[in-house]
Amino acid sequence: MTDVVIHRVTGLDFKVEPWDWPFARERHADIAAHFKERQRAIPALFNGRVLLGRDPVFAAGQLRASYFETDFANLLAWRDWGFPDRSVFNGFGMGALRTADGAFVLGVMGGQTANAGRIYFPAGTPDPEDVNDGSLDIAANVAREVEEETGLSPSDYQAGAHWDCVVTGASIAMMRLLDVGSEGEALQRRIEANLATQVEPELSAILLVRSRDDLTATMPRFVTAFLEAQFEDSEALSP
Template identity: 30%
Template sequence: MNVPPDSIIPVSEVDLRLVAEPHPFAVAHQEAAARHWHEERAANPNLFDGEVALFSGVTCKDGILSARCHIVRYSTFLYWRTIRPVPDVTHIFAHAMLVSSDGALVPVKMSVRTANPGQVYFAAGSFEPIDIVGGRVDPVRNMHREVSEETGIDLTQVQHEPDFYALSKASGMVLFRRYFLEQTANEIAGSIAAHVASEADPEIDGAYIIRNVDGIPEQTPLHMPDMVRWHFGPPAAI
């Protein structure tokens, strides 16, 4: 992968192409992944072994992010997380950064029933087969779907940046762009709370408001602090 680690770079085009062959990692670690899944399910019976995307051959040149997309079982992905980094195995996922009218960021806190209990990050999920259109991963489709499912917010008519940004960490690569909502942070949080209350089995506990770099929570994935600092940083750094 030629993407510089720990740096946020602009991405004007996303070319994540589905391939038919299984990911070499899934083939090589099938038995180990099955054993690990048994342990994970014993600890959290709510987990479901669905299909998600894991990538190989990741490159970014002239603003074009390219990679081969392999569909694997969720159990394979969870096992990879325990031994990452692994050469030529990358988890690419998307984040819609919700920005309130008063300039705050509004991520969410994951519920105990998920694989990331208590973690705070922007509403998101791994790419799934439903996010693949015409043989390519559609990150916008994924972002809109995940935000709608988890928060009840419809992003289809919300103003956003035209292009994406990518941040590569040891934990994976996040592809993101900002969405500028008309509501204040408190109003957005209230709307999300109402959505969570209406759900029989919500994926999140509610919203979390970040108003400055000092508001970064401790329970957050590796990529979040970099994204928060980038958002609140000086214009010259954006």
């Protein structure tokens, strides 16, 4: 399987439909035991409802797929066990915050999360709150997650017209550039001040990434692949 493929699209079309996931049904007992074990290590884990995708198709500048509801415990076991069912994918949006001086803004996930220590753009697994008239609204999901994690509202940034869909294994990260008028350090301080007001912030730290030298092993491959592509585009435009 190719390590990473990036598709640039201008439209996302995701219908949400009921589906009985065989993996979740057939391994229900194992999944429940696995989640209890994970909760012992991370008591804040909550088994809410989330959305996963099926049958992705890239065509005519769009990504189309079908989404279905399932428990977070099912997603977590599927991920932790190496994605045994490849008929399903984890498709989520990410807000790629970029400052006026070209820095990208990422956060370190807090110790109470399932991805503790990992470095991401603001993001979250889609859930039923993101469904509108039977369709999954990834743009609304990204706006909500950015505001929850950083305190920035849509009036604070200019959202890009396209999505860079980074395909890595069983994941599709739908990255959207969000350009902020502030410079890097000023925005970093603003977000850190917002985190300080939260009782249990999802992020434990805010980082600025300006070049390949700032990439680390704690960033998932879909994050580093997106950033590497952005740096390449910037270098190509330099005189």
